Amino acid sequence: MRDDAVVAAAKRGDQDAWRALYRAHAGRLVVWLETRAGNDSAVTAEDVAAQTWLTAAEKVADYEGTAEEFGGWLFGIARRVAANSRRRSGRRRTEPVAEAPSTAVAGPDATIAEQDWVRDLLAGLSPRERDVVACVDVVGLSAEDAAKALGMSQVAVRVARHRALRRLRSDARTSLLATSLA
Amino acid sequence: MDLKVEVPELEPSSVLLEQLAQLSQGSVPSAGRGGGPKRALMAALSVTVIAGASWLTGTMPGVASPFAHGPGHGHAGVHAPAEPASDGASGDSSAAPGQAKAHHQDNGNHTGQTKPHSNSGNHTGQTKPHTHSGNHTGQTKPHTDTGNHTGQTKPDQAGGNGGNGGGEGNGHHT
Numbered sequence: 001m002r003d004d005a006v007v008a009a010a011k012r013g014d015q016d017a018w019r020a021l022y023r024a025h026a027g028r029l030v031v032w033l034e035t036r037a038g039n040d041s042a043v044t045a046e047d048v049a050a051q052t053w054l055t056a057a058e059k060v061a062d063y064e065g066t067a068e069e070f071g072g073w074l075f076g077i078a079r080r081v082a083a084n085s086r087r088r089s090g091r092r093r094t095e096p097v098a099e100a101p102s103t104a105v106a107g108p109d110a111t112i113a114e115q116d117w118v119r120d121l122l123a124g125l126s127p128r129e130r131d132v133v134a135c136v137d138v139v140g141l142s143a144e145d146a147a148k149a150l151g152m153s154q155v156a157v158r159v160a161r162h163r164a165l166r167r168l169r170s171d172a173r174t175s176l177l178a179t180s181l182a
Numbered sequence: 183m184d185l186k187v188e189v190p191e192l193e194p195s196s197v198l199l200e201q202l203a204q205l206s207q208g209s210v211p212s213a214g215r216g217g218g219p220k221r222a223l224m225a226a227l228s229v230t231v232i233a234g235a236s237w238l239t240g241t242m243p244g245v246a247s248p249f250a251h252g253p254g255h256g257h258a259g260v261h262a263p264a265e266p267a268s269d270g271a272s273g274d275s276s277a278a279p280g281q282a283k284a285h286h287q288d289n290g291n292h293t294g295q296t297k298p299h300s301n302s303g304n305h306t307g308q309t310k311p312h313t314h315s316g317n318h319t320g321q322t323k324p325h326t327d328t329g330n331h332t333g334q335t336k337p338d339q340a341g342g343n344g345g346n347g348g349g350e351g352n353g354h355h356t
Binding site: 010011012013014015018019022023026027028030031050053054057058059060061062114115118121133137138139140168 | 192193
């Protein structure tokens with residue numbers, strides 16, 4: 001597979017190329033990381049995303065593909081960075097402090113309410129299904145890029161997504177029925 | 183069910199962009215990429231070559247195996263005559279200490295003898311039928327001789343004149 005012009009320029013260290021890649025993928029990377037955020041308040045999705053971008057720049061010579069497919073590769077790096085962060089958190093045994101805000105504070109660009117709704121919805125899924133649905137349905141990666149990002153086959157991605165959506169529909173019907181009965 | 187979230191377009195800071203550009207300029211392809219299958223292939227080739235060479239060495243004619251005994255490995259100097267006896271049947275009175283050839287005729291004493299031969303000496307642990315006229319210990323197969331025997335298990339026809347340990351063949355069997 002050959003690099004397109006943006007990726008080739010990014011490999012040469014061109015700042016404009018990196019800006020284009022960042023604009024295309026940084027937002028959905030943060031949203032995806034927030035859907036799978038752990039319980040360590042010391043490490044936010046933005047922290048993981050920033051580390052992911054630096055790691056991607058270090059290893060960009062290993063990447064071959066287009067700027068659009070760059071997302072799958074980038075999400076794969078993010079998954080590993082998040083896993084390392086979780087391992088470190090487990091060793092550090094972080095305890096939440098009383099002064100920390102219990103709810104997220106909306107920033108100028110974030111659609112916090114929407115994200116909270118999605119996060120609550122995905123909470124009933126298994127981590128694997130949650131990752132797949134968040135990649136494909138929430139932030140819009142292709143099945144191929146999601147498979148690359150999650151280290152799964154495309155078939156496994158489709159199967160997990162199918163099961164997850166079926167469960168979500170079932171849960172939504174149940175909650176709707178409960179609401180109407182109440 | 184529409185789960186799509188409106189993704190915000192984030193703008194990178196100038197510091198981050200500078201870092202990304204610097205890091206990407208120093209990025210080199212990792213050496214380990216694609217090396218796994220190559221290494222596995224090389225290992226498989228090495229095993230195949232070694233196994234093939236071993237097999238060829240084992241099947242090649244003319245190469246002696248250290249585990250196969252050739253016909254010339256009968257006695258390996260285990261002759262230890264009890265005494266310099268003279269056998270009556272053969273009339274040969276000389277023992278053969280340290281004699282190492284198979285299929286020979288002698289009249290000395292033998293220990294651990296395994297190949298057939300004809301002689302007229304004393305034997306210990308003899309296993310194959312033969313004809314001689316000496317004294318025997320541990321003899322198991324029928325044969326015809328005229329010596330004295332110890333530990334004989336099957337009937338034989340002994341003339342009794344083959345010579346005993348002292349060189350006198352008197353036909354005594356034990």
